[in-house]
Amino acid sequence: MAKPLLGIAVLVALVAAAFAYTAGLFSSTRLTPDRFLAQLQPAEGPSPGHRRNHLKGICFVGDFEASGAGTALSRAAVFKPGHYPVVGRFNLADTHLHASDAMAGVRGMSIQITAPDGEQWRSAMIDAPMFPVATPQAFHELLGLGRSKDPQALPHFAAAHPEFAAFGALSARLQHTASYAQDQYNSIDSFIFTDGTGEHHAVRWAVLPAVPPEPKTQEQLNQLGPDFLFADLRTRQAAAPLRFTVQVVVASPGDPTAEPSKAWPADRQHVDVGVITVQQIQDEANARCRDVNYDPTVLPDGMQVSDDPFLAARSAVYARSYELRTAEDADYPRTAPTSP
Amino acid sequence: MSPRSFSPLQRGLHWLMAAAILTMLFIGIGMVSTVSHAHLTLLAVHRPLGLAILLLAIVRLVIRLTRGTPPLPSDLPPLMRLGALGSHVLLYALMIALPLIGWAMMSAAGDPILIAGMHIPPLLSPNAALHGILREAHTWLALALLALILMHFAAALFHAWIRRDGVFEAMAGGEGAAPVVKLSQQ
Numbered sequence: 001m002a003k004p005l006l007g008i009a010v011l012v013a014l015v016a017a018a019f020a021y022t023a024g025l026f027s028s029t030r031l032t033p034d035r036f037l038a039q040l041q042p043a044e045g046p047s048p049g050h051r052r053n054h055l056k057g058i059c060f061v062g063d064f065e066a067s068g069a070g071t072a073l074s075r076a077a078v079f080k081p082g083h084y085p086v087v088g089r090f091n092l093a094d095t096h097l098h099a100s101d102a103m104a105g106v107r108g109m110s111i112q113i114t115a116p117d118g119e120q121w122r123s124a125m126i127d128a129p130m131f132p133v134a135t136p137q138a139f140h141e142l143l144g145l146g147r148s149k150d151p152q153a154l155p156h157f158a159a160a161h162p163e164f165a166a167f168g169a170l171s172a173r174l175q176h177t178a179s180y181a182q183d184q185y186n187s188i189d190s191f192i193f194t195d196g197t198g199e200h201h202a203v204r205w206a207v208l209p210a211v212p213p214e215p216k217t218q219e220q221l222n223q224l225g226p227d228f229l230f231a232d233l234r235t236r237q238a239a240a241p242l243r244f245t246v247q248v249v250v251a252s253p254g255d256p257t258a259e260p261s262k263a264w265p266a267d268r269q270h271v272d273v274g275v276i277t278v279q280q281i282q283d284e285a286n287a288r289c290r291d292v293n294y295d296p297t298v299l300p301d302g303m304q305v306s307d308d309p310f311l312a313a314r315s316a317v318y319a320r321s322y323e324l325r326t327a328e329d330a331d332y333p334r335t336a337p338t339s340p
Numbered sequence: 341m342s343p344r345s346f347s348p349l350q351r352g353l354h355w356l357m358a359a360a361i362l363t364m365l366f367i368g369i370g371m372v373s374t375v376s377h378a379h380l381t382l383l384a385v386h387r388p389l390g391l392a393i394l395l396l397a398i399v400r401l402v403i404r405l406t407r408g409t410p411p412l413p414s415d416l417p418p419l420m421r422l423g424a425l426g427s428h429v430l431l432y433a434l435m436i437a438l439p440l441i442g443w444a445m446m447s448a449a450g451d452p453i454l455i456a457g458m459h460i461p462p463l464l465s466p467n468a469a470l471h472g473i474l475r476e477a478h479t480w481l482a483l484a485l486l487a488l489i490l491m492h493f494a495a496a497l498f499h500a501w502i503r504r505d506g507v508f509e510a511m512a513g514g515e516g517a518a519p520v521v522k523l524s525q526q
Contacts, residue, residue, distance in 0.1 A: 004497070004501035004502050005502070007497070007501065008494050008497045008498060008501070009494075011493070011494075011497065012490050012493060012494050015490060015493070016486075016490060018366070019365070019366065019369060019486060022366050022369050022370045022373065023369045023370075023373050024373040024374070030373070030374065031374070031375045031376070032373050032374060032375065033372065033373075033375060036375060117459060118452050118459060119452055119454070119459075120451075120452050136375055290468070291449075291450065291466060291468040291471075292450065293449060293451075297380060298451065298452065301454075305380065309376070309377065311380070312375065312376060312377045312378075312379045312380045313375035313376075313379075315379060315380060315383075316371075316372070316374065316375045316379040317375060319372070320372070322449070322471075323472070323475045323476075325472075326449075326468045326469065326471045326472035326475065327472035327473070327475065327476055328472070329468050329469035329472055330469065
């Protein structure tokens with residue numbers, strides 16, 4: 001009886017071990033969503049109920065009016081001439097809930113556009129023109145540098161990742177505006193559109209402000225204090241609805257789609273596919289955008305992911321963040337709705 | 341009246357679902373444990389496979405309730421008899437509950453549900469707090485299902501190698517598939 005029992009125990013243990021291996025329990029190096037979130041976690045710990053990154057944000061609802069020009073690139077229903085509802089969010093690319101508006105290096109805008117059949121186009125964009133590094137592995141490493149005590153860590157990283165040095169040189173020249181309404185937000189990652197004839201087009205996209213940008217110096221931003229962006233949006237929206245143009249940029253053969261750290265030449269075809277009009281700015285605690293996971297792989301028929309490795313990584317990490325914060329929902333109380 | 345053995349259809353469904361569910365559990369844990377492109381590839385298999393398992397589990401349950409199962413050996417100790425009954429109730433409950441929870445949690449997140457080109461309607465309205473509960477339940481119940489399957493696997497081998505009472509053969513087929521006769525001969 002001992003031998004068959006041992007055989008049973010060994011077989012059960014083998015299946016359990018294979019499962020643990022698949023879960024990554026035997027790997028100290030595999031990049032998992034939890035390892036990414038650990039890098040994003042500030043020293044004082046996460047803010048329960050909030051996103052694990054881009055925490056400080058404000059919601060809006062609005063309308064996307066498709067011009068019809070997008071139908072030449074994609075058969076997606078949201079490109080057919082018409083009006084489609086938008087649930088969006090402006091935010092700081094920062095892991096702290098009370099990050100300073102003046103100090104945040106990167107700002108973001110996220111949108112969810114819904115077609116009549118329920119299909120959605122979700123996009124989380126940032127105002128940087130490109131991503132600082134070429135791979136999720138490098139980004140994971142970069143996020144850990146803030147905690148490193150080695151003064152040579154950053155120079156070593158920059159030497160190993162030339163795209164990071166190029167990004168640093170570029171962002172040093174960029175000046176911030178004092179308004180979410182004056183920034184341009186870029187998809188950064190590349191996507192593949194499929195048109196009505198079945199032909200594929202590699203694209204990126206951007207959301208362009210209708211308000212002309214007024215670049216500010218860091219001193220000018222510092223004078224505005226840590227919390228000027230929300231008030232600025234509300235004041236502008238009260239005067240006239242904010243508008244943004246959605247523009248698709250079409251790659252030429254050979255343009256890199258797998259590397260969001262590489263910009264495409266400026267002469268590429270640009271197609272204005274429609275206009276987003278903000279209808280209402282809303283506090284995040286009560287608003288629809290709070291409960292949206294702006295996963296860039298949630299796309300309608302006619303759009304799909306490219307070979308850009310960040311899309312899968314973002315999808316996996318955002319899902320884990322969404323799982324955690326929705327389980328903590330009670331820690332971020334929903335207040336009574338307020339008028340804008 | 342209980343049949344002497346499982347029908348070929350019951351056996352076929354059992355082994356098909358054994359493969360599907362084990363694959364599903366490995367896909368599920370794999371896709372949440374990587375940020376590589378495999379995350380998207382596995383997710384694209386996870387959803388249609390989950391729907392297939394839900395439909396197959398319902399078919400199997402109907403067949404089990406209408407046709408019945410072969411009787412357990414009459415000399416099986418009461419505790420093992422209880423274990424067999426309880427584990428099968430839990431196996432069916434989880435085979436049906438896990439795909440439903442997956443469907444419900446996507447609905448609660450407000451995610452569009454597109455499976456194999458078909459639009460699947462949401463099971464409930466968007467509700468973030470409920471998503472949090474369902475998403476946690478999906479993980480823990482999947483781990484519970486894995487534990488149950490391992491116990492089921494161990495029990496099947498216990499019947500095959502130690503008790504040699506024909507229970508394993510009733511599902512595996514082949515020699516000794518008529519347990520009652522074999523027991524009376526011993």
